[in-house]
Amino acid sequence: MSSSLPRHADMAPHHRRLISNWLFVLCFMLLGMIAIGGVTRLTGSGLSIMDWQPVSGIIPPLSHAEWERLFALYKTIPQYHLQHEGFGLEGFQKIFWAEWIHRFWGRLMGLVLFVPLVWFTIRGMITRKLALRLFLFFILGALQGAIGWFMVASGFRPDSTAVEPVRLVLHLSAALALYLAVLWTAFSIRWPQPQTVPATPAAHRTKRLVWAALCLICITIIAGGFTAGTHAGFVFNTFPLMDGHLIPQDYARLTPFWLNWVDNKAAIQFDHRLLATLTALTIGCVLLVGLRTRGLGAKAHNALMLLGWAVLIQYALGVTTLLLVVPVWAGAVHQTFAAVLLGVMLYVLHNLRGVSTR
Structure with a gap:
């Protein structure tokens, strides 16, 4: 793609609407992610998945044996013994699904960002500068997943039943920073002229x-x-x-x-x-x-x-x-x-x- 492609103000109006609408959808998905994160925190679900598998983790447990394995892992951390001891496999499945949905939603957002980005870039509908900025957003989104695991891992310590507040704030702040960056970009594409x-x-x-x-x-x-x-x-x-x-x-x-x-x-x-x-x-x-x-x-x-x-x-x-x-x-x-x-x-x-x- 040529670096001489037009800036936001010179893009075709229907391209601006299409691309800005796509970014607005991503912003709504980020709001959904923040909401789901709040539910996982308030229900104590965030520590229910003790493996970080960025790719294979998209597949939930498909057998009773796998459920039992994951439940046995959860029983090894203090949160189970101090807050959830005796609630059984059915209770574990409830908190597991909340955390799994939270992680699945993050992966889905990555796809919603990356796939159209590749398409718009190949079609020459966006400038090189905008394509690089949006690809940076994708990298920051992936980094946000790593920050999330960094936060969750703090809850596995022998003396802990929840994640460290500082890591929670870091995770939330990174999510909001990405949300603001995407939203400002969407505004600037939709209304390029001040x-x-x-x-x-x-x-x-x-x-x-x-x-x-x-x-x-x-x-x-x-x-x-x-x-x-x-x-x-x-x-x-x-x-x-x-x-x-x-x-x-x-x-x-x-x-x-x-x-x-x-x-x-x-x-x-x-x-x-x-x-x-x-x-x-x-x-x-x-x-x-x-x-x-x-x-x-x-x-x-x-x-x-x-x-x-x-x-x-x-x-x-x-x-x-x-x-x-x-x-x-x-x-x-x-x-x-x-x-x-x-x-x-x-x-x-x-x-x-x-x-x-x-």
Whole structure:
């Protein structure tokens, strides 16, 4: 393929629609992957498959003997003896299928990315630069599988019944980074020309606030990963107070102080609450400034309104999940909608590309 092939703006409109729709499908699949990952975490299913077989693992157990072999392997780790002892083969099969679906979904996404990529490249429908970028996404997806196994392996230690929170956060962060990269690429192919926006102080202020809110959302999600990994959501199930206090009394019980942010359940949950509230307030400022700014255009204003609804829904989901003591459905939806909110924020930022941040 010649390197002189046109860029996104010069691609045929039907090619842009086709390729962007394909990438949007991948983004929806990534959201599904995040949701399934939440279910596997909340049901304790993630440690049920103790082999990492990137290719042959796509085939589930096909005989009773194979089921018994896998169950016998599972019985050797602490999670079985401390959480699931005596639940039998049928109980093991339930958690096995949740983890198998999670891994199968990842392999399916790889195929959905790689096969059309080869076809579009051969047909000359995408530029060399875009083909290389998308192939890099494929490599990052494969790396994400390796990070997932790195996370799971931490739960096989003699003193562990769950994966290490730091590795869980790494796995989640890598998934979200890939999701954002694919989504931004899809937006750029679908709408390649940035809208010209008057260089007013209000427009600059809006874009700076959007960047601040985007950073806060990312930090809040990382804090949420530690909340999930340490099971901090199962304590202090009241809102807005925590055991009758705005700030929990044992917030700073660990030394050095920074350990409280990753190993103290009271501090971890408080930090997540605080960051979520700061994020919501910052987005409120984005709306107050952005919706009053002339020249952003109807599309940008609609994106801002969508962002407002998204943050309200996510905040309500967080409070609901906490008050109900983290049922599986609520925890999974809350985790998944965090990625949706992040995607909406990225959509807002993409609509403000024509605004200088200087």
